[in-house]
Amino acid sequence: MSAIPRLPLTRNIRRGAAPFSRAEYEQADGYLAVRDTLGKVEPASLIALIAASGLGGCGGGGFPTGRKWQLMPGKDQRPGPRYLLINADEMEPGTFKDRLLLEGDPHQMIEGIILSAYALQADHAYIFVRGEYLTAIERLNHAIAEAEAAGLIGENILGSGFDLSVQVHGGAGRYICGEETALLNSLEGRRAIPRSKPPFPQVNGLWGCPTIVNNVETICNVPHIVRYGADWYRGLGVNGALGTKIYGVSGRVRNPGTFELPMGTPMRDMIEDHAGGMKDGYRLTAVLPGGASTAFLMAENLDVPMTFADMAKHGTRLGTGTAIVLDDKTCPVGFIANLQQFFARESCGWCAPCRDGLPWVERTLKSIEAGEGRATDLDLLLEMTGNLGPGRTFCALAPGAMASLQSGLQYFGPVFEQHIATKACPWT
Numbered sequence: 001m002s003a004i005p006r007l008p009l010t011r012n013i014r015r016g017a018a019p020f021s022r023a024e025y026e027q028a029d030g031y032l033a034v035r036d037t038l039g040k041v042e043p044a045s046l047i048a049l050i051a052a053s054g055l056g057g058c059g060g061g062g063f064p065t066g067r068k069w070q071l072m073p074g075k076d077q078r079p080g081p082r083y084l085l086i087n088a089d090e091m092e093p094g095t096f097k098d099r100l101l102l103e104g105d106p107h108q109m110i111e112g113i114i115l116s117a118y119a120l121q122a123d124h125a126y127i128f129v130r131g132e133y134l135t136a137i138e139r140l141n142h143a144i145a146e147a148e149a150a151g152l153i154g155e156n157i158l159g160s161g162f163d164l165s166v167q168v169h170g171g172a173g174r175y176i177c178g179e180e181t182a183l184l185n186s187l188e189g190r191r192a193i194p195r196s197k198p199p200f201p202q203v204n205g206l207w208g209c210p211t212i213v214n215n216v217e218t219i220c221n222v223p224h225i226v227r228y229g230a231d232w233y234r235g236l237g238v239n240g241a242l243g244t245k246i247y248g249v250s251g252r253v254r255n256p257g258t259f260e261l262p263m264g265t266p267m268r269d270m271i272e273d274h275a276g277g278m279k280d281g282y283r284l285t286a287v288l289p290g291g292a293s294t295a296f297l298m299a300e301n302l303d304v305p306m307t308f309a310d311m312a313k314h315g316t317r318l319g320t321g322t323a324i325v326l327d328d329k330t331c332p333v334g335f336i337a338n339l340q341q342f343f344a345r346e347s348c349g350w351c352a353p354c355r356d357g358l359p360w361v362e363r364t365l366k367s368i369e370a371g372e373g374r375a376t377d378l379d380l381l382l383e384m385t386g387n388l389g390p391g392r393t394f395c396a397l398a399p400g401a402m403a404s405l406q407s408g409l410q411y412f413g414p415v416f417e418q419h420i421a422t423k424a425c426p427w428t
């Protein structure tokens with residue numbers, strides 16, 4: 001029997017090598033939670049366990065997973081197909097944490113799906129994977145075939161009477177498919193635009209049926225919570241937080257990458273101890289703590305624990321927990337313009353403020369960066385952060401895009417003004 005892990009999500013991951021086969025995974029006590037649960041534990045007890053663990057959604061929102069599951073109507077209330085949908089459409093710039101789990105331990109993902117689907121009494125599961133993640137798609141399909149051959153997926157799994165099919169769906173390359181209702185539309189073969197909510201997918205999701213959409217990392221936690229319990233999971237975090245998290249760092253650090261750490265680890269510890277600190281000759285200016293849709297956290301605040309609540313106290317969000325580091329040799333205006341280019345390109349075009357506003361923001365920032373900005377541009381940009389802010393657009397893409405711009409104007413205002421006054425970028 002394996003020792004009780006402190007870093008459960010990555011315990012089987014051999015970076016740079018092939019993932020565990022089903023046999024290796026089972027040797028490491030994999031699928032034990034499935035064998036001990038299916039047909040032996042009431043699905044409602046499983047949902048209660050996940051709720052008691054406090055597991056939050058790891059896709060960026062942090063919504064309690066057990067609570068989300070409890071919002072799905074019971075099978076007696078809504079007979080017919082029920083779906084579990086795994087959101088693996090990881091396209092946020094700077095975010096690459098789910099890739100580690102998909103490629104590094106696909107059987108962990110499959111085990112989490114089986115247990116979660118059993119809890120929800122869902123008979124079909126789809127894994128919606130970013131289309132460029134070819135290795136992940138190949139490894140997932142291989143793992144599914146191995147699990148099917150072992151009777152862990154299919155009809156009457158392990159004699160429990162529970163049936164489940166699992167299918168991988170490769171995305172076609174649109175960032176908006178990471179929004180859960182656009183993902184539903186895409187999977188149904190429709191144009192990938194968000195749906196209005198309510199009704200929420202838990203009630204009216206894929207093909208009008210009850211559907212739970214969960215992130216990869218969220219589902220990968222499930223087998224461990226089932227195996228070791230809610231209290232064990234809650235005790236893994238630090239600074240008042242629960243569980244562990246796949247954090248990540250990109251930018252000019254010595255060792256960019258992903259790291260499983262106790263939830264609540266301070267940002268400074270991750271950057272200095274795990275990412276090796278800044279490369280020689282570079283100084284950290286600020287960080288986007290959780291991908292391109294989060295606001296800047298300035299260098300003097302690096303000791304903040306990486307939790308949803310602590311980041312909110314500093315005017316930003318934990319988001320996906322994958323930090324993008326801005327250094328002193330990179331122009332903040334160019335950095336933000338680059339992010340806005342991405343969001344402008346990825347606007348789905350459904351609502352006018354985002355469709356027309358984001359390209360305008362991109363052009364204005366690029367003209368300032370090129371030394372062609374006007375004094376009035378800064379007030380106009382600030383106004384745009386309001387016009388494209390929360391509540392002004394159909395989904396969260398545009399408000400997310402405004403996070404770096406709004407905080408950038410706040411923290412780097414003199415740098416913007418210098419570009420306009422000198423008609424040049426000080427970094428070129």
Ligand code: SF4
Binds near residue numbers: 348354393397
């Ligand atoms: S905010 Fe942008 S991405 Fe969201 S629905 Fe409107 S146009 Fe589409």
